[in-house]
Amino acid sequence: MISLAISTFVWTLGFLLETNSHTLEQQLFYNNIGYLGSMTVPIAWFFFALNYTSGKRLFTNWKRITPFCIIPLATVILVWTNNWHHLMWSNEHLATSGPFIVTAKTYGPFFWVALTCNYVLIITGAIFLLRRLFVGAPLYRGQAISLIIAVSLPLLWNIIYIFSLVPLPHKDLTPVTFAISGIAIVRGLMRFKLFRAIPFAREFIIEQMSDGILVFDMSNRLLEANPAAIEIFGVNRNIIGKRISLSLLSTALEGMPPAKPGRIELPLTVSGEKRIYEIETVVMHEKHKEPVGWLIILHNITERKNMQEQLLAQDRLASIGKLTSGVAHELNNPLTSIIGFSEFLLKRDLSHDIHADLNVINSEAERAAKIVEGLLTFARKHPEDKLPSNINVIIEKALEIRDYEQKNNNIEVITRFAQDLPEVMGNEFQLQQVFLNIIINAEFFMIEAHGKGVLTIVTEKAGDCVRVSFTDDGPGIPKENMKYLFSPFFTTKEVGKGTGLGLSICHGIITEHDGRIWAESESGTGACFIIELPVYNSNQKTNRLNRINDIS
Amino acid sequence: MVEKKATILVVDDDQHIRDLIQRVLESADYRVITASSGGEISGKLSSEEIDLVLLDIKMPGMHGFQALELIREKSDIPVIMVTAMDEATTLQHSFNLGADDYVKKPFRTNELLARIHAKLRRSKE
Incomplete structure (x- = not known):
């Protein structure tokens, strides 16, 4: 890029010196210096355009650059040796053209080769930039347009001069125009250098990000949808380019006005998984102008919400x-x-x-x-006496207590215990109380629902926790009751059958054990109570639930 | 030889509980002196010959723990804490300060009597 500026400078320098000299020899000498610049400008331009649009430094080593330099190099050599072969020009003489004294000459065959080569390089470079203009981010369009204008103006002037389309003045002012463009280009360079990676980084980020992005124009035509958005809505990529309504993507979006800035939270089911998305609508304006389009950003906030x-x-x-x-x-x-x-x-x-x-x-x-x-x-918050305990043993003891009742009430218990279950630090009596509570609850609701039932108890190691799950085939827990499940005095049993304290006591005990207890249930298909207790590790006293409590 | 009636000092800010304990103990042939706050303990200890103290922990004014320390400065008599606060730390602290036993509220009258009887028997040995 710097070479582009230097070439322009040399070209312009040669031109200025040529203009200010009044003998043919001087004019020819400076003309020849100017060629050094005029032959390198197109190459520099070409490489610049290529590097800029590919986003990579394709042409930094000389092996790649050299083939493109053969013709320009030959031209410069032929220019300086023109007196012997007249391949570049002949019949040179001084002439007056408007305010200038110029060297008039008849162009030789190699001049046309060099000219063609230059035009090809400049136009190719311009095409690369033009392509970028139409596929790239709108942000860079302004810059690309100004670059192309900067380059095509001198080119246009050059064509006019070479082919004598305008009779006067008969003077190649291309270097002057190129110098002016050069200033504009160099000024732009500082920013291009800075932003060269960004257009590609932007595309990459949008492709890779887990947030879904949909871009619409003002007629609600879907212009772009990144892979995350396609996955979220489970639609085919070929909807891109079509005019669609939001409800087509998901019925959950029904009633969401298009192109209206705002932020909402919506539950969406993505490949069978329920997630909560924060959906932000942004309208895109160019500065002080009418909106050109709008976009939707979908951010998965399920975990944060939970x-x-x-x-x-x-x-x-x-x-x-x-x-x-x-x-x-x-x-x-x-x-x-x-x-x-x-x-x-x-x-x-x-x-x-x-x-x-x-x-x-x-x-x-x-x-x-x-x-x-x-x-x-x-x-209770104080630590009770805790010992390393085997959860399997505690559950078995709890089941022994319930054995008689279960047989009388057609309750079948299936146990799948991990044999190599690590110990947890626990108060055996309290934990047994928790397990009994959950087992009795499950029995109660299964018997109430269909007079019998199957209770499945699974123990396993899950990360740095021991996980116990109690799954029944009872009536399940209605969604509206889920959040009150562990609150004291919340009960669905009739008066006298439950105090509403059972699960709150369980919660108290498990929290006191630095563990977690929660329920999962779809109304109608049974309930599952899950307890996680940290694995006993003699070196480690703190654990994550304490930390969570600290944060809150 | 007729055994002398043991004298028990009952310290509780709740009048009904004082009355209850007094009647339970008197029916079991103990002599009972009551105090409604920790501040009264000092005077009672010096004016009366007391064999055992039943001491409430949560009281307005002087806290049961302070009262216990006060007693221990003067005397070695058995002290049974009577408390609704059954947290392990509370109980542990009581024992560290020199309590001999505790009874959890609400208590069974039989249990209260049994514990008092046991402590008195030991202190006489």
């Missing part, structure tokens, strides 16, 4: 925990009085009916005390 919801749920449970703990402690004092006094009174000699009533007071107070105890377990 994380947010999880943090929110944890936050909610934590504040409920604090409140619960306070309330539970306050309830313990009055309960102590009720239980204590009624117990005390029951020891007295009372009439049968009073004794019976008092018994109700006492046992109901005991029941209230149990609920309070459950609440405290849910709210």
